Amino acid sequence: MEFLNPHVACEKLIKALRGNGISDERILDAFRKVPRHLFVDGAMYAQAYDDNALPIGFGQTISQPTIVALMTQLLGLRKDEKVLEIGTGSGFQTAILAQFTRRIYTIENIGDLSVAARRRLREMGYQNIVFRHGDGSLGWAQHAPYARILVAAAAPVVPEALCEQLEVGGRMVIPVGDRKQQELVIYDRTEKGFEKRSAGTVVFVPLLGKQGWQKEE
Numbered sequence: 001m002e003f004l005n006p007h008v009a010c011e012k013l014i015k016a017l018r019g020n021g022i023s024d025e026r027i028l029d030a031f032r033k034v035p036r037h038l039f040v041d042g043a044m045y046a047q048a049y050d051d052n053a054l055p056i057g058f059g060q061t062i063s064q065p066t067i068v069a070l071m072t073q074l075l076g077l078r079k080d081e082k083v084l085e086i087g088t089g090s091g092f093q094t095a096i097l098a099q100f101t102r103r104i105y106t107i108e109n110i111g112d113l114s115v116a117a118r119r120r121l122r123e124m125g126y127q128n129i130v131f132r133h134g135d136g137s138l139g140w141a142q143h144a145p146y147a148r149i150l151v152a153a154a155a156p157v158v159p160e161a162l163c164e165q166l167e168v169g170g171r172m173v174i175p176v177g178d179r180k181q182q183e184l185v186i187y188d189r190t191e192k193g194f195e196k197r198s199a200g201t202v203v204f205v206p207l208l209g210k211q212g213w214q215k216e217e
């Protein structure tokens with residue numbers, strides 16, 4: 001295995017994130033606090049700080065660092081918001097969000113990934129994350145409304161349930177489009193409805209579920 005100095009590799013990654021438009025120093029600092037090599041298989045340690053998505057098993061990926069940083073920046077977190085995350089995956093994005101939030105609720109529909117992320121983040125000492133194995137396209141009504149919702153899988157349309165569970169004044173960041181390519185969309189909920197903006201083109205794995213894609217589609 002190639003030798004990895006996580007500190008050096010992480011600073012190189014942070015430089016790349018800056019170059020890709022991530023300007024919020026708090027977010028760049030969060031990347032220093034969450035060692036990405038602990039979220040990938042040992043065989044991939046050497047690539048852990050490359051700005052790439054990497055496989056985490058079950059056909060899923062840990063998201064590209066630039067995308068994790070961009071989505072976090074777009075959410076505009078201050079410190080005390082209640083956040084819902086759909087698509088826990090490895091738990092890396094969850095750990096980044098957990099630096100900025102009072103409480104984060106995260107849902108993953110692959111049981112083994114949910115269990116592994118829960119174990120990993122508990123061992124790392126996170127106390128403000130609540131995990132669930134289930135269909136995140138339906139949100140998590142029990143704890144709604146949320147000030148922020150981040151969806152880390154691609155939806156064909158914005159799930160109605162997630163719109164309902166976003167509080168007035170709240171924001172959702174979600175990739176919407178077809179299975180090959182999506183638009184990263186920011187929805188701000190106002191008294192009058194939803195205001196929509198696009199943050200560019202992205203490629204995510206599909207959001208599978210009742211208000212997402214069906215497996216066979």
Ligand code: SAM
Nearest residue numbers: 062087089090092093108109136153207208209
């Ligand atoms: N951000 C994560 C990370 O840092 O590791 C990676 C997320 S990965 C790109 C998307 C995840 O969404 C996958 O783990 C996938 O199983 C999950 N997913 C897909 N459909 C889902 C659904 N309906 N509910 C919850 N999770 C879902």
